Amino acid sequence: MHTDEAADSVVLLYTTWPDGAAAEAAARTLLDERLIACANIFPAGRSVFRWDGDVQAEAETVAFFKTSKARAGAARTRLTELHPYDEPCILALPAEPGLSAAGFVQWVASETR
Amino acid sequence: MHTDEAADSVVLLYTTWPDGAAAEAAARTLLDERLIACANIFPAGRSVFRWDGDVQAEAETVAFFKTSKARAGAARTRLTELHPYDEPCILALPAEPGLSAAGFVQWVASETR
Amino acid sequence: MHTDEAADSVVLLYTTWPDGAAAEAAARTLLDERLIACANIFPAGRSVFRWDGDVQAEAETVAFFKTSKARAGAARTRLTELHPYDEPCILALPAEPGLSAAGFVQWVASETR
Numbered sequence: 001m002h003t004d005e006a007a008d009s010v011v012l013l014y015t016t017w018p019d020g021a022a023a024e025a026a027a028r029t030l031l032d033e034r035l036i037a038c039a040n041i042f043p044a045g046r047s048v049f050r051w052d053g054d055v056q057a058e059a060e061t062v063a064f065f066k067t068s069k070a071r072a073g074a075a076r077t078r079l080t081e082l083h084p085y086d087e088p089c090i091l092a093l094p095a096e097p098g099l100s101a102a103g104f105v106q107w108v109a110s111e112t113r
Numbered sequence: 114m115h116t117d118e119a120a121d122s123v124v125l126l127y128t129t130w131p132d133g134a135a136a137e138a139a140a141r142t143l144l145d146e147r148l149i150a151c152a153n154i155f156p157a158g159r160s161v162f163r164w165d166g167d168v169q170a171e172a173e174t175v176a177f178f179k180t181s182k183a184r185a186g187a188a189r190t191r192l193t194e195l196h197p198y199d200e201p202c203i204l205a206l207p208a209e210p211g212l213s214a215a216g217f218v219q220w221v222a223s224e225t226r
Numbered sequence: 227m228h229t230d231e232a233a234d235s236v237v238l239l240y241t242t243w244p245d246g247a248a249a250e251a252a253a254r255t256l257l258d259e260r261l262i263a264c265a266n267i268f269p270a271g272r273s274v275f276r277w278d279g280d281v282q283a284e285a286e287t288v289a290f291f292k293t294s295k296a297r298a299g300a301a302r303t304r305l306t307e308l309h310p311y312d313e314p315c316i317l318a319l320p321a322e323p324g325l326s327a328a329g330f331v332q333w334v335a336s337e338t339r
Contacts, residue, residue: 010204011325012127014238014290016266020159024170027161031168038162038202040129040175042155042268046246048253049264050337055257057250062266062290064127064175066202072325080327087333089264089292091236092325099124099185099205101193107200111163123317125240133272137283140274144281151275151315153242153288155268177240177288179315212237212298212318214306220313224276 008109009097011072013065015079016089019044023063026082035075036067037111069094071112121222122210124185126178128192129202132157136176139195148188149180150224182207184225234335235323237298239291241305242315245270249289252308261301262293263337295320297338 013036017023020041027039040063047060067075076090083090097105126149130136133154140152153176160173180188189203196203210218239262243249246267253265266289273286293301302316309316323331 011322012204012206013325014321024159024161028168031161031163038160040158040160040173042158042175045266045268046250047264047266048250048257050257055254060266062268066204069325072322076325076327080329087329088327089330090327091238091292091321091330093206093238093319094322094325095127095204096124096185096207099126099182099189099207101189101201101203103193103200104202104204125317125319137272137274141281144274144276151273153271153273153286155271155288179317206319208240208317209237209298209320212239212295212302212320214302214314214316216306216313217315217317 008105009069010095010100010105010108011067011069012093012095013067013075014091014093015063015065016047017061017063018084020061022084023061026079027065029082030075030078034112035071035078036065037108038066040064066108068109068112121218122182123208123213123218123221124180124182125206125208126180126188127204127206128176128178129160130174130176131197133174135197136174139192140178142195143188143191147225148184148191149178150221151179153177179221181222181225234331235295236321236326236331236334237293237295238319238321239293239301240317240319241289241291242273243287243289244310246287248310249287252305253291255308256301256304260338261297261304262291263334264292266290292334294335294338
C-alpha cells in the first residue's frame with residue numbers, strides 16, 4: 001500500500017469544548033462539508049486557566065478532529081466560525097506520515113476530497 | 114543528565130480501539146516485544162465518522178503508545194497486524210526532544226532496545 | 227488578526243500523573259508563575275508499562291499543559307521539579323502555528339509573558 005507521503009498526511013486538530021454535545025455538533029457539520037474524516041471526543045475532563053486575573057477550573061471536553069494537511073486550514077477556519085468561544089483552542093498537530101498507518105492516512109485523504 | 118537528542122527522541126502513536134481491553138492486550142504484546150515503553154489508555158469516548166455515506170457515532174477508546182523514534186516504524190507495523198480494524202488509526206506524533214524531559218526520553222530509549 | 231508565527235507558537239506538554247489532583251496542583255503553580263496559559267486534565271485512565279521486568283498496569287491521569295514555545299523549556303523544568311515521579315513523562319508536542327487558531331496562539335503568548 002503505497003502513499004504519496006508528501007501529499008497525503010494527517011493533521012490532528014486538538015480542540016476544547018464546553019461539553020461533548022457541542023463537539024459532536026461541530027464534527028457532524030465538518031463531516032457533512034468533507035472538512036474532516038472523523039473526530040474523537042473524550043469524556044469530560046477539567047481545565048485550569050486564568051480569567052480576569054484569577055486562576056479558575058471548570059469542566060471541559062477535549063476532542064481531536066482528524067483531517068488531511070490540505071484541508072486543515074479550512075477545517076480550522078470553519079471550526080472557529082462554529083465554536084461557541086470567541087477564541088477557541090484549535091491546535092494543529094501534524095502526524096509524521098512515514099511512521100503512521102498508510103491505509104489510514106489514505107482513508108483520511110479520500111474522506112476530505 | 115545529557116541525552117544524544119538526535120538519536121533519542123520519543124514518538125507518541127495516537128491510536129483508537131473498540132474498547133480499553135483491546136488496547137491493553139496490544140500494549141502488553143508490544144511491551145513483551147520491546148516495541149514500546151508504555152501506553153496510556155483513556156476512558157471510552159465517542160467517535161464521529163462517515164461510513165457507507167452516512168455520518169455515524171459510536172463508543173471508541175483512544176490510547177497513546179510511547180516508543181523511540183528508532184522503533185516507531187516497527188511498532189506501527191506490529192500494531193497494524195494486531196489491530197481488529199482493517200485500517201486502524203495509527204498516527205505518529207514526534208515529541209520535540211529538546212523541550213521534553215530528558216530522563217523520560219532516555220527511559221523510553223532503554224525500554225525499546 | 228495577524229500573529230508573528232515564527233515567534234508565537236504553542237507547545238502542548240503531554241504529561242501523566244498519579245491522579246487529577248496532582249496534575250491540577252502543578253497546573254495552578256505554573257499558572258501563578260506564568261509558565262503555562264492553561265491545562266486540560268483528562269479523567270483517569272489506565273497505563274501499561276514494564277517495572278522491574280514485569281508488565282504492570284495501573285490507574286494514571288493524562289494532562290496537556292499549553293504554553294508558548296518561548297516558555298516550554300522553563301515549564302518542562304519546573305514540572306520536573308514539582309512532579310511526584312523521579313522521571314516524569316513530559317513530552318513536548320509543537321503545534322503548527324499556520325494551521326492553528328491565531329487568536330488562541332496569541333492568547334497563550336500573552337498569558338506566558
